[in-house]
Amino acid sequence: MHRHVNRLAHGALAAWLLAAGIALAQDTYPSKPITMIVPFPPGGVADLTGRPTAIAMEKTLGQKIVVENKAGAGGGIGMAQVAKSKPDGYTIMMALSSISVIPEADKLLGRAPMYTLDQLSPIALVSADPTILVVRAESPWKTAKEFLDDAKKRPDAISYSSSGVYGTLHVAMAMLADAAGVTLHHVPYTGAGPAITALLGGHVDALATGPGTVIQHIKSGKLRALAVTTAKRLDVFPDAARIILGRDGVHEFEQALVSLFFHLVRQLAGQGGCRRITTGRISEDEGLMKAGLPA
Numbered sequence: 001m002h003r004h005v006n007r008l009a010h011g012a013l014a015a016w017l018l019a020a021g022i023a024l025a026q027d028t029y030p031s032k033p034i035t036m037i038v039p040f041p042p043g044g045v046a047d048l049t050g051r052p053t054a055i056a057m058e059k060t061l062g063q064k065i066v067v068e069n070k071a072g073a074g075g076g077i078g079m080a081q082v083a084k085s086k087p088d089g090y091t092i093m094m095a096l097s098s099i100s101v102i103p104e105a106d107k108l109l110g111r112a113p114m115y116t117l118d119q120l121s122p123i124a125l126v127s128a129d130p131t132i133l134v135v136r137a138e139s140p141w142k143t144a145k146e147f148l149d150d151a152k153k154r155p156d157a158i159s160y161s162s163s164g165v166y167g168t169l170h171v172a173m174a175m176l177a178d179a180a181g182v183t184l185h186h187v188p189y190t191g192a193g194p195a196i197t198a199l200l201g202g203h204v205d206a207l208a209t210g211p212g213t214v215i216q217h218i219k220s221g222k223l224r225a226l227a228v229t230t231a232k233r234l235d236v237f238p239d240a241a242r243i244i245l246g247r248d249g250v251h252e253f254e255q256a257l258v259s260l261f262f263h264l265v266r267q268l269a270g271q272g273g274c275r276r277i278t279t280g281r282i283s284e285d286e287g288l289m290k291a292g293l294p295a
Contacts, residue, residue, distance in 0.1 A: 029089055033064040037093040039078025040163060041071045043193025045129070045210040050094030053126055071190045074164025076102045076114045083115035092123065096168040105166040129210040130230035131172045134223045136199065144227035147206070151182035159185040160206040161195035169195060172208040199223070 034057075038050040047069060054065035070078030075098050085091040099120070106113040133144060141147040151158050162170035165188050177184045187204050189195045192213050199207045200222060207214070217223040225239065 030061055030063040032090065033066055034061070034089075035091050036065050036067045037078045037082050037091065038067060038069050039071065039075035039082075039093065039095060040191035041069055041193045043196065043213065044163060044191045045168070045213055046075075046094045046096055047191075047193070048212050049126055053094060072164075073114065074098055074102060074162075074167030074170070074188070075191075076164075079120075080114040083119035093120075094126070096163075098163075098166065098168045098171070101166050101171060129212065130228050131208050132211050132214065132225055132229075133176070133206065133208050133227040134199070134214050134218065134225055135206045136202065137221055137224045139205065139224065141226060142224070147226055148180045148182060151177075151180070151184060155183040156185050158206065159187050159204040160208070161198040161204040162186060162188050162207075163191045163195055164188050168192075169207065169209050173206070176208065 036050055036054050036057075038047045040046045047067075051067055054067050057065050070081055072078070075096060079093065079095060079099055079102065082091055082093040100117060103113045103116055133147070135141055135147065141150065147158075160173045162168075162173065164170065165186075167188070169192060170186060170188065173184060173186070184206075187198065189198060192209050195204075195207055196209070196213055196217070198204050200217065211228075214223055214225075218225055
């Protein structure tokens with residue numbers, strides 16, 4: 001599993017805005033409501049980003065943006081739906097970086113791909129977040145070093161939840177385990193929302209996700225942040241170690257020589273033919289970013 005993940009991961013864990021569309025006349029678009037597919041359940045990074053993005057787009061485009069959650073297969077179900085939808089610019093998607101991982105995983109495992117990247121066209125990079133490793137506050141691990149040292153002593157005993165096999169949260173933890181030389185027990189769910197619920201409920205021991213999905217639980221004292229993959233110390237997580245996952249191991253940021261960051265990047269995207277419509281009308285429209293998107 002780790003061998004496959006290492007071949008799939010090349011630095012950034014992304015969430016993009018994509019769309020499905022043909023080259024209609026720009027002055028007629030959009031003339032009806034647009035559907036935004038979020039390929040994960042409510043409560044995850046894509047959902048928490050997609051909904052305020054939809055509100056901002058409505059203000060800019062003057063049309064209703066209907067958000068639909070289509071979860072399953074680590075996001076693959078919803079991604080495939082957008083890839084195969086009518087290319088008219090009225091089906092878009094808030095996706096994570098797993099959009100580029102899933103087709104490659106299918107190839108490695110000898111499966112027919114659910115979709116291919118050439119069926120989709122990126123519209124806008126909405127935001128990028130570091131990945132944060134969290135555990136329950138009552139867990140025995142106070143630091144990332146304690147967590148990894150224990151994992152070395154007890155292979156496959158420490159469990160973590162994810163948004164699905166080869167999904168964003170799975171790849172983050174698999175990269176950490178591989179870099180640290182440990183074996184962790186993977187328990188996949190249908191999205192970050194259920195994965196967080198599992199951690200809070202004591203069904204798993206750890207989770208790696210974007211800060212936005214867990215910050216309220218950290219502030220309330222339910223979860224503890226052990227590490228974050230960023231060069232800059234975050235004021236909201238002052239005690240979390242800043243780590244880099246390198247080919248030669250896991251390092252504190254100040255000591256790192258190899259920098260392989262794993263970030264959650266949210267991007268708006270759509271089907272290949274719609275690029276001329278949506279790029280011209282959405283991603284190049286500065287009004288979208290001024291209409292209320294969170295910084």
